[in-house]
Amino acid sequence: MRVNYLGPALLGLDHPALENLDAWRLPPSCYLVEVSEEAGVDGEIIEGDVLVVDEARPVQHGDLVVVVIDEAYQLFQGHRIGGAVRLLPASGGQGMTARTDHCRGVVVHRARSALVG
Template sequence: MRVNYLGPVCMGIEHPALDGYDLTRFGLSCFLVEVSAEAGVAGSLIEGDLLVVDEQKPAQHDDLVIVEVEGEQRLFSSLRVGGRLRLIPTAGPRESIWARQAQLRGVVVRQARRYMV
């Protein structure tokens, strides 16, 4: 699924999903992305969720990773196969792809959701 880049965490970005979060605990290598509408409103990730992504953390087995594919930043689940990384889409067609290190933008380290009352 697509994600929309919002900027580095250190910029103090304001978003309703971040109420109560202490963003100072994240390093300078972290940035925020927002999950796009194609995520829908059911499941572990929904439209509007914010993800904190660490661009220096190495991708491991079963991580959520941000990858640049065809000019878009997309969210995948990683599958470590030996020394290689296979990417499984989190939404849409389930055709997996092999990743090159140059495509990886970072590993998701935190999820924030705005709850509707």
């Protein structure tokens, strides 16, 4: 599923993703992405969710992982297999295998607008 890059998660940034989070505790390696409309409104992750992604955190088994494919940010469920990661689309479908250095970060926080479900 596609996500849209919003920018770095900076202290003092007024954004719903940082509302219930101590933003001062976030490392400078964190950035924000917003889940695109292709996610729909059914499921654990829905259109409009904002995710805090830490690009310095190593991928572990079961993490939500952001990967750049053809210059587009995509969200996958990661399954660690030795030095590689099996990436399954967060919305279901065929997966692929990638090296951990292809991953652009691990989701560490999810926020949903109060206007949504």
